[in-house]
Amino acid sequence: MGWSVVTRVQLVTRKRRGFRKAASPYLLIGPGGIWLIVFFLVPLFFMASVSLQTGDLFQGFRNTWHFANYTDAITTYHTQFIRSIVFGTIATVATLVVSYPLAYWIAFRGGRYKTTLLFIMLLPFFVSFVIRTLAWQFILSDNGIILGTLKSWHLLPQNFHVLATPVAVISGIAYNFLPFMALPIYVALERVDRTVVEAARDLYASNRRVFTKVILPLSIPGVFAGVLLTFVPAVGDYLNAQILGGTNTFMIGNIIQDQYLVQFHYPTAAALSFILMIALVIGIVLYARVLGTRQIEEYV
């Protein structure tokens, strides 16, 4: 009998070990997976349901598969949709134009001050988003320290203003999302193998050719990540339009906020959120096709 007990014990431990081995990937996924289900999938399904409901606060909202919520939302708010995408695109391009040279300079010329320079770049972002934007509202006000001074020197017409214009909103977005663009580009540039650059120079490549043929292609993954990290939140942003904007500068985020919190039209707001999400996903897929994740793998 002792014999069979021993085997059984061995069998059990082996089984257990086998179970552990089989379960370990699921256990590892566990926390992240549960987080994703509870905080992403469940709310997403709930929103999908709300976007198809009809009703009001008094009668309650019931799911009636009312797909007209979507068409109504588009016909009423297409102006703000298009504006959000235009503002988001311009802001992303502006951020890219500013970030790339900045990241390049820090990565290649920063030397031993790299960390300090990065820290300086990030320093403003230790202050809350809202406070920073409000500070711009203060700085750019019509009689503020910049415009007021220029006006008193008669360099600007008296009725000139920056606030409450699309320029103010786009600049605000570009400013607020700068690190999301600059950091990934910096990381990509930092990873560029310096010996490759050296090799290009040894082969008599001009400075420009070194940049266009070696450095730029190798930094594309950073640009790709930076554009995604900037564009997606930029299109959905509402704070800059609210604080720095004026008439005819509302973005889709402002409309969604208004529909949820002021008008209590939950279905319209949910439908708008879904349209925004779908539009962004389509845009990103197209973008990934063009700048290609495959191509990126190729470069890396």
Add this chain to the structure above:
Amino acid sequence: MTQRNQPPDRPIIDPALLRGLTQRRISRRDMFRYTGMGLAGAGLASFLAACGVKGSGGPPSVNASDLSAIYGDGKPSGQLNFANWPDYIDVDSSGNSPSLAKFTKDTGIKVKYTTPINDNDPFLAKIIPVLQNGQDTGYDLIVITNGGPVDRMIKLGFLTPLDHKYLPNWQKNADPKTTNPNYDPGNKFTVVWQSGFTGIGYNSKVIKTPPTSFGDLLDPKYKGKVGMFSNDQDMPCPAINYTGVDPNTATPDQWKTAAQNVIKARDDGIIRSFYDQSYINALENGDIVITQAWSGDIFIASQSKANGGDGFPEMKFVFPKEGPIYWHDNMCIPLHAQHPVDAITYMNFVYQPEVAGMMADFIWYVSPVPAAQQYVSNTLKDQAVADSPLVFPTPQDLAQAKQYKFFKSQAEQDEWDGVWSPVYSS
């Protein structure tokens, strides 16, 4: 870099696609999996159909037995949780409220005073889901504006009815102009905390001839320097009133005509922005020179810093000749409140002329207790407040004033918002 070197005429085929084209699409095992997913999908669809947002059914009818169930024997519990707007109560130099201290001294009720209400709708958006779940909001007393927000709470049945036998001071001292309002006939659920006017605020350093009407806000000579409100009462009502119609009797076509005036001024760049409470900063720092304004804000802006104001004496407020808009902030008790007796005791407390005077001297909006004027004038000796038509309006001012639009139904409010929301949410 290998793919780069392939001849260009040979298309690159994704290996995954190739596999898909050449191999059996769905294996038996996959088949089971897809069936499972299909079932899950069907389950999801029914889940989607099932998750609605509950309605409330409507206001409870009030009768005597309900009231005695709510207020019991009328003994306060000794605790009051009061949610108010910022800067909306008297405060001494050390930041305490003398009137609240007096309340605690007189009644023994301790007050937990908080100011979570910055705007009606976002605050209601926070408490309505709690009330829909049948839970206590944690507040015994809240202050909510008419013209939608308080009406909504009443219609939803989310307010505790008031027993007038606990409100003798209100019955004796309340301004009759503030009682029995259209949004709460018979004051079943609310009594007024303070009222105010929506009129025109301007910077008299820049604008030498005082504006006289809402039409001045549409004047091209102030291009880019005009502010308006971004809510569905303070912007629309004056705009309708300007066309010569009372906002409460105007027809939807008249709403649209009035909206056209504003839309034109907006698209011509005359209106700089539609503001929430931040209009007062924009006016003070010169971004705008003329704006729709709330009476109390302009009064505070114009007073010297020593007197508790913002120190901009050039800020002036005028009633437009077509009449200002008169609105009311109301005290009410949310449903399921833990300390309703303490709340109604407080409501009664503030309707004493002395207490109303203490508060009027600080808040500078319109006190619902006319007798407070004597207290401010004779006891506090603050003539600036006692003589101000913005705190104690004259009967002529009140005769001209129009009330916020009262919505008879949700459908009417939706139609109204359909006209006005696109004007200021642009």
